[in-house]
Amino acid sequence: MTSHTFYSIIAAADWIGIAVFAITGALVASRKQMDIVGFAFLGTATGIGGGTIRDLLLGQTPVFWVQEPLYLVVCIACSMLVFFVAHVPRSRLVLLLWLDALGLALFCVLGAEKALTHGPVVAAAMGVVTATMGGMIRDILGGESPVILRREIYATAALLGAVTYLTALLVMPREWAMLAGFAAAFGLRGLALAKRWSLPVYKPREARRPEDVGL
Amino acid sequence: MTSHTFYSIIAAADWIGIAVFAITGALVASRKQMDIVGFAFLGTATGIGGGTIRDLLLGQTPVFWVQEPLYLVVCIACSMLVFFVAHVPRSRLVLLLWLDALGLALFCVLGAEKALTHGPVVAAAMGVVTATMGGMIRDILGGESPVILRREIYATAALLGAVTYLTALLVMPREWAMLAGFAAAFGLRGLALAKRWSLPVYKPREARRPEDVGL
Amino acid sequence: MTSHTFYSIIAAADWIGIAVFAITGALVASRKQMDIVGFAFLGTATGIGGGTIRDLLLGQTPVFWVQEPLYLVVCIACSMLVFFVAHVPRSRLVLLLWLDALGLALFCVLGAEKALTHGPVVAAAMGVVTATMGGMIRDILGGESPVILRREIYATAALLGAVTYLTALLVMPREWAMLAGFAAAFGLRGLALAKRWSLPVYKPREARRPEDVGL
Numbered sequence: 242m243t244s245h246t247f248y249s250i251i252a253a254a255d256w257i258g259i260a261v262f263a264i265t266g267a268l269v270a271s272r273k274q275m276d277i278v279g280f281a282f283l284g285t286a287t288g289i290g291g292g293t294i295r296d297l298l299l300g301q302t303p304v305f306w307v308q309e310p311l312y313l314v315v316c317i318a319c320s321m322l323v324f325f326v327a328h329v330p331r332s333r334l335v336l337l338l339w340l341d342a343l344g345l346a347l348f349c350v351l352g353a354e355k356a357l358t359h360g361p362v363v364a365a366a367m368g369v370v371t372a373t374m375g376g377m378i379r380d381i382l383g384g385e386s387p388v389i390l391r392r393e394i395y396a397t398a399a400l401l402g403a404v405t406y407l408t409a410l411l412v413m414p415r416e417w418a419m420l421a422g423f424a425a426a427f428g429l430r431g432l433a434l435a436k437r438w439s440l441p442v443y444k445p446r447e448a449r450r451p452e453d454v455g456l
Numbered sequence: 457m458t459s460h461t462f463y464s465i466i467a468a469a470d471w472i473g474i475a476v477f478a479i480t481g482a483l484v485a486s487r488k489q490m491d492i493v494g495f496a497f498l499g500t501a502t503g504i505g506g507g508t509i510r511d512l513l514l515g516q517t518p519v520f521w522v523q524e525p526l527y528l529v530v531c532i533a534c535s536m537l538v539f540f541v542a543h544v545p546r547s548r549l550v551l552l553l554w555l556d557a558l559g560l561a562l563f564c565v566l567g568a569e570k571a572l573t574h575g576p577v578v579a580a581a582m583g584v585v586t587a588t589m590g591g592m593i594r595d596i597l598g599g600e601s602p603v604i605l606r607r608e609i610y611a612t613a614a615l616l617g618a619v620t621y622l623t624a625l626l627v628m629p630r631e632w633a634m635l636a637g638f639a640a641a642f643g644l645r646g647l648a649l650a651k652r653w654s655l656p657v658y659k660p661r662e663a664r665r666p667e668d669v670g671l
Numbered sequence: 672m673t674s675h676t677f678y679s680i681i682a683a684a685d686w687i688g689i690a691v692f693a694i695t696g697a698l699v700a701s702r703k704q705m706d707i708v709g710f711a712f713l714g715t716a717t718g719i720g721g722g723t724i725r726d727l728l729l730g731q732t733p734v735f736w737v738q739e740p741l742y743l744v745v746c747i748a749c750s751m752l753v754f755f756v757a758h759v760p761r762s763r764l765v766l767l768l769w770l771d772a773l774g775l776a777l778f779c780v781l782g783a784e785k786a787l788t789h790g791p792v793v794a795a796a797m798g799v800v801t802a803t804m805g806g807m808i809r810d811i812l813g814g815e816s817p818v819i820l821r822r823e824i825y826a827t828a829a830l831l832g833a834v835t836y837l838t839a840l841l842v843m844p845r846e847w848a849m850l851a852g853f854a855a856a857f858g859l860r861g862l863a864l865a866k867r868w869s870l871p872v873y874k875p876r877e878a879r880r881p882e883d884v885g886l
Contacts, residue, residue: 278612282584293513298723300732302515303574310577359733362740369712381596381811397708493827497799508728517730518789525792597807597817 247416251351254419256315258347261340262375263288263316267323268337269383277324283382284320285313290375295352295367299359338434341376345395346427348372349402350419361407368403369396372426394433402426462631466566469634471530473562476555477590478503478531482538483552484598492539498597499535500528505590510567510582514574553649556591560610561642563587564617565634576622583618584611587641609648617641677846681781684849686745688777691770692805693718693746697753698767699813707754713812714750715743720805725782725797729789768864771806775825776857778802779832780849791837798833799826802856824863832856 266287270280289306296304306312330336352371353364373396379385406422413421481502485495504521511519521527545551567586568579588611594600621637628636696717700710719736726734736742760766782801783794803826810817836852843851 276609276612278609278615282611297512297727298732298734298737300734300737302513302517302732304513304515307513307515307571307574307578310575310581313577313581356737359737360740362743363737366736366740366743377812382592394706394708396712397706400708491824491827493824493830497826512727517728517732519728519730521796522728522730522786522789522793525790525796528792528796596811 250416250419251354254347254423255351258344258351259288259292259312260315260319262291262344262348262379263319264323265337265341265344265376266379266383267320268327268333268340269379269385270320271323271327271333272385273383277321280320280324281317283379284323285316286382287375287379288316288319289313290378291348291352291371291373292375294374295355295371298370299356299367339431342398342427342430342434344375345372345399345430346402346423348375349399349426350406350422353403353406353422354419364407365400365403368406369399372399372402394429398426398430398433401429465631465634466569469562470566473559473566474503474507474527475530475534477506477559477563477594478534479538480552480556480559480591481594481598482535483542483548483555484594484600485535486538486542486548487600488598492536495535495539496532498594499538500531501597502590502594503531503534504528505593506563506567506586506588507590509589510570510586513585514571514582554646557613557642557645557649559590560587560614560645561617561638563590564614564641565621565637568618568621568637569634579622580615580618583621584614587614587617609644613641613645613648616644680846680849681784684777684853685781688774688781689718689722689742690745690749692721692774692778692809693749694753695767695771695774695806696809696813697750698757698763698770699809699815700750701753701757701763702815703813707751710750710754711747713809714753715746716812717805717809718746718749719743720808721778721782721801721803722805724804725785725801728800729786729797769861772828772857772860772864774805775802775829775860776832776853778805779829779856780836780852783833783836783852784849794837795830795833798836799829802829802832824859828856828860828863831859 263284267280267284269287270283273279275283289304289312293304293306296302327333349368349372351368353368355371356364356367359367402422402425405425406418409418409421478499482495482499484502485498488494490498504519504527508519508521511517542548564583564587566583568583570586571579571582574582617637617640620640621633624633624636693714697710697714699717700713703709705713719734719742723734723736726732757763779798779802781798783798785801786794786797789797807817809815832852832855835855836848839848839851
């Protein structure tokens with residue numbers, strides 16, 4: 242595979258990830274019955290949120306969508322489309338969660354790829370940040386319980402995807418490593434959704450209120 | 457109008473916007489019965505929040521108030537003033553919403569102006585970011601429902617102001633274009649407040665809970 | 672004291688502050704019964720949150736933990752440790768609040784130190800930001816009421832510590848000034864916790880809802 246083809250694939254994956262995250266943001270806006278500007282706002286914040294935080298942390302500013310405003314246009318267009326067709330799918334929530342899983346799997350690999358020069362620990366962290374922050378912004382702004390903190394496999398899937406990619410890089414060409422990372426993340430998150438899997442949680446004791454301990 | 461006068465007007469508008477946003481933050485602190493440090497903290501975060509996020513996204517760091525700490529001093533002074541006089545106005549909430557409208561209209565133009573070199577799409581986005589993020593930080597920290605996501609015309613007014621400014625720039629001098637943008641944003645937001653206007657919202661279906669769709 | 676010793680002390684204080692904040696984040700994760708990845712995520716975000724925001728505002732990017740990934744490793748290790756031993760202390764909440772006080776007192780001095788070249792107002796602000804933002808991120812992500820906005824002395828203690836450090840710098844060597852700032856912040860926050868102290872709050876009037884004032 243030529244280097245040119247490789248960068249075309251990365252670019253395509255990037256656009257797809259941003260579009261599907263924008264759609265999930267707009268679907269939350271439809272669940273909250275916002276107006277069309279609310280759709281555009283929440284869709285755009287979700288689509289570009291993860292990559293924006295990654296760019297800020299790495300000091301790659303102006304952030305990517307300031308350098309290429311077409312990203313904003315795509316997010317706004319996707320969000321407006323959702324405004325008009327959100328009643329079509331039988332369940333917005335199921336669609337939202339599967340699109341979110343797709344975006345998560347794409348971005349955990351692309352985020353790690355963007356931070357490769359900073360070493361494996363930072364690359365894995367940036368994979369997780371890029372994959373999860375858009376959804377976290379969406380859930381905080383939309384008043385939903387952040388999916389990353391619910392008792393399901395979510396950040397874990399992003400971490401697995403990033404680590405799989407970084408490990409696979411050692412033994413195979415870049416494009417196959419990316420595919421492996423994507424498959425690992427999407428597979429785990431998809432299984433968690435389909436089978437309602439979760440990791441064991443910390444259970445010994447419920448939280449008490451400040452008054453209960455004399456504060 | 458000389459260039460010197462022009463920059464004096466921009467600077468004055470900037471200080472006024474920061475002061476009125478700081479006051480709205482302090483008014484939320486008074487609604488939540490915080491102590492004086494809480495007033496200063498919430499007032500300052502609201503006053504400088506929008507411009508700070510704009511500077512970070514554009515990579516203009518250190519952010520503006522690190523370069524000119526007087527902004528912090530003004531925010532703290534305004535917030536402390538509110539601590540002592542917040543009981544005077546008949547309705548803090550009405551005052552808060554109108555001052556917020558004033559800050560919104562000033563910052564959507566100033567934010568777009570600061571990002572002009574990045575093209576119209578980014579400039580409009582930065583107008584909306586600068587105008588709305590201070591209030592969003594205020595509402596999230598103060599535990600209020602973010603005004604930007606309520607069913608009223610808010611981000612829409614900021615967007616209208618920024619787009620009006622950018623369009624007007626093509627046909628009139630800068631200072632008149634700024635006035636036009638300000639008038640458009642303040643007029644629309646003011647009408648929305650006075651007449652309780654809102655855009656049509658997405659209504660087809662209420663949100664269901666995860667359990668309802670088998671998750 | 673040699674310059675070498677001085678920097679060793681600063682570095683040690685930095686690592687201790689990050690570790691204790693990471694532990695407080697993991698303790699919140701245990702209160703919310705998250706899984707182990709949730710512990711690692713919330714612990715890490717809390718440990719590095721304050722310093723990350725300080726670095727972003729000052730334009731010191733890539734942020735500190737991208738340049739030294741060992742910080743991430745320490746945060747993750749501390750969080751995982753908490754996953755296995757959080758049931759040991761008699762009260763997680765009391766432990767959490769005292770560790771938080773320790774981190775607060777360390778970071779208000781270290782944050783001010785890092786921003787010294789920007790003048791006293793910005794240095795004091797960065798002390799408060801570094802000391803309080805990790806805890807604020809922890810509380811927002813963990814769904815707790817942010818400790819900084821509760822009616823107790825919190826940001827006030829960070830501010831006192833930073834101002835004490837900056838003032839003491841004028842009359843004593845750096846290491847003693849740091850100790851003075853730390854003692855002032857930890858003393859005040861500790862007294863506030865032990866004696867349930869708080870500043871006088873704004874009391875004249877409860878908040879009304881939008882409907883009450885005709886909005």
